[in-house]
Amino acid sequence: MGFSVHEIRQDFPALAQSVHGKPLIYLDNAATTQRPVQVLEAIERYNHFANANPHRGVHYLGTEATRAYEQARERVARFINAGSRKEVIFTRNATEALNLVAFAFGLAQVKAGDEIVLCISEHHSNLVPWQQIARLTGAKLKYLYLDEEFCLTHKEIQAKITDTTKIVAIAQMSNVLGTIYPVREIAGWAHSQGAVVVVDAAQSIPHQVVDVQALDADFLVFSGHKIYGPMGIGVLYGREELLREMPPYQFGGDMIEYVEEESSTFAPLPQKFEAGTPNVEGAVGLAAALDYVESIGLKQIAEHERNLTAYALEELRKLRWVRVHGPLDMAQRGPVISFEIEGCHPHDVATILDTYGVAVRAGHHCAQPLMNYLKIPASSRVSFALYNTKEEVDVFLESILNVRKWLGYGS
Amino acid sequence: MDLSALYTQIILEHSRSTRNKRQLTCATCKERGHNPSCGDDITIELQLEDGRVVDAAFTGVGCAISQASTSMMIDLIKGKTTGEVAQLTDTFLAMIRQELDNDSSLKNLGEAVALKGISQMPARVKCAVLAWHTLQEAIKTGA
Ligand SMILES: Cc1ncc(COP(=O)(O)O)c(C=O)c1O
Numbered sequence: 001m002g003f004s005v006h007e008i009r010q011d012f013p014a015l016a017q018s019v020h021g022k023p024l025i026y027l028d029n030a031a032t033t034q035r036p037v038q039v040l041e042a043i044e045r046y047n048h049f050a051n052a053n054p055h056r057g058v059h060y061l062g063t064e065a066t067r068a069y070e071q072a073r074e075r076v077a078r079f080i081n082a083g084s085r086k087e088v089i090f091t092r093n094a095t096e097a098l099n100l101v102a103f104a105f106g107l108a109q110v111k112a113g114d115e116i117v118l119c120i121s122e123h124h125s126n127l128v129p130w131q132q133i134a135r136l137t138g139a140k141l142k143y144l145y146l147d148e149e150f151c152l153t154h155k156e157i158q159a160k161i162t163d164t165t166k167i168v169a170i171a172q173m174s175n176v177l178g179t180i181y182p183v184r185e186i187a188g189w190a191h192s193q194g195a196v197v198v199v200d201a202a203q204s205i206p207h208q209v210v211d212v213q214a215l216d217a218d219f220l221v222f223s224g225h226k227i228y229g230p231m232g233i234g235v236l237y238g239r240e241e242l243l244r245e246m247p248p249y250q251f252g253g254d255m256i257e258y259v260e261e262e263s264s265t266f267a268p269l270p271q272k273f274e275a276g277t278p279n280v281e282g283a284v285g286l287a288a289a290l291d292y293v294e295s296i297g298l299k300q301i302a303e304h305e306r307n308l309t310a311y312a313l314e315e316l317r318k319l320r321w322v323r324v325h326g327p328l329d330m331a332q333r334g335p336v337i338s339f340e341i342e343g344c345h346p347h348d349v350a351t352i353l354d355t356y357g358v359a360v361r362a363g364h365h366c367a368q369p370l371m372n373y374l375k376i377p378a379s380s381r382v383s384f385a386l387y388n389t390k391e392e393v394d395v396f397l398e399s400i401l402n403v404r405k406w407l408g409y410g411s
Numbered sequence: 412m413d414l415s416a417l418y419t420q421i422i423l424e425h426s427r428s429t430r431n432k433r434q435l436t437c438a439t440c441k442e443r444g445h446n447p448s449c450g451d452d453i454t455i456e457l458q459l460e461d462g463r464v465v466d467a468a469f470t471g472v473g474c475a476i477s478q479a480s481t482s483m484m485i486d487l488i489k490g491k492t493t494g495e496v497a498q499l500t501d502t503f504l505a506m507i508r509q510e511l512d513n514d515s516s517l518k519n520l521g522e523a524v525a526l527k528g529i530s531q532m533p534a535r536v537k538c539a540v541l542a543w544h545t546l547q548e549a550i551k552t553g554a
């Protein structure tokens with residue numbers, strides 16, 4: 001079956017609107033993606049016909065809700081090739097999943113003097129929790145730094161990850177640079193040094209096949225809303241033997257077995273890590289989003305996005321007043337492009353582009369250590385999804401000429 | 412949203428002007444302000460003598476709106492008493508929040524009136540008010 005972006009766009013009601021009198025061109029997909037009707041309808045169906053508390057109700061709706069929720073878990077497990085459904089924990093988002101790993105695993109396992117290794121481009125969500133763990137345990141944070149191509153070298157990986165490293169936490173793809181890091185290689189080396197590997201797949205999951213077993217990830221997290229699903233649902237994958245040993249993260253209903261006045265025993269996996277009534281409609285929406293992505297095919301999606309990215313990069317490089325922060329080699333990157341326009345602050349760039357209907361991101365992208373490392377206060381960012389078109393990239397490129405004009409530059 | 416009301420000649424001129432961008436040799440108070448969400452980061456220095464702003468200047472980086480707003484503010488407050496500065500600050504913030512009962516006090520704001528249109532752009536309000544909030548802090552610590 002061919003890939004028709006124009007047919008795909010019909011599935012996304014949000015893309016059909018105009019903003020400031022211009023057709024919306026949504027290029028902020030690394031922040032969040034729009035949702036197809038297939039997802040919206042799955043959520044609506046669940047709310048119409050199956051809404052109840054899972055795992056509790058004896059009645060019909062309770063059973064339906066449990067079925068919907070657990071089917072969603074199976075769906076996620078298949079999507080990331082988890083060994084079993086017990087290895088899939090639902091959370092609110094990637095951030096909560098990372099906090100869960102940091103506080104339930106990290107806090108118990110990391111000792112004073114141990115090292116936690118992160119990449120300098122980490123999103124704050126995969127950085128601030130580890131700072132807290134380092135502070136609480138007396139462990140040391142170490143950063144992997146990038147070469148001139150914004151990539152990680154073997155040398156850097158092998159120099160920083162050593163037998164004092166307890167945890168390596170790294171994003172598979174940078175939300176600022178677009179760099180795709182060699183997670184499989186990092187995991188191989190880290191395991192040889194006795195470290196545990198936490199993969200932040202928040203950015204990579206909508207753009208490439210993520211297989212937790214092939215990657216040899218010990219933990220892996222992502223958010224539903226960046227892969228065409230709803231907000232408020234995220235996933236923590238963890239290897240079963242690690243999850244089994246970990247203490248619970250939150251306490252309360254649903255995560256217990258027996259509760260007495262003074263003590264309790266905890267539910268088996270995965271319920272042990274899901275205290276309280278979960279976001280069932282979110283899980284259902286996420287499962288529908290994964291169905292949708294798979295029905296189109298990640299290979300086809302990746303190829304389409306690669307074409308858009310290569311084209312945008314090539315055109316941006318022709319403009320002498322534009323500087324791109326990220327790899328130019330398409331083999332090293334995904335569909336996220338950060339750039340600077342000489343003399344124009346990213347915030348003004350985003351405001352002006354918005355009036356042309358073009359939605360882009362401006363700022364530090366929740367990666368302040370990276371911005372300091374690159375010595376830039378902020379950047380503008382475009383990020384593509386399966387529904388973007390070459391025509392949209394052209395409007396974006398024309399609009400940035402206008403940015404220069406509005407801010408008083410000839411061209 | 413009308414860009415021509417936002418990126419006016421006067422705002423662009425102020426945003427690029429280096430006239431008020433320097434360090435004071437005899438600063439009596441100094442305050443750094445930043446917008447974490449967009450990276451605007453300014454430091455305002457004041458030379459206060461007998462409750463009057465004898466000199467003022469700023470350093471830092473940021474978007475055209477934050478830089479222009481800071482530069483205009485500095486033009487405006489030089490020579491004023493801290494009481495007058497407090498009044499100007501209230502007027503400016505009320506203008507941006509669209510809380511002014513009558514427009515007659517706007518004339519006191521001089522060129523800073525050019526930022527009135529920001530009140531229509533919630534995403535950029537922080538850029539326009541950064542300088543003024545930082546000024547309030549600077550005076551508080553210097554007093
Ligand atoms: C690489 C990366 N990690 C983590 C996150 C956090 O995602 P969420 O806010 O959905 O928890 C993001 C979101 O921007 C991200 O890009």
Ligand SMILES: [Zn+2]
Nearest residue numbers: 347451474538
């Ligand atoms: Zn700003």
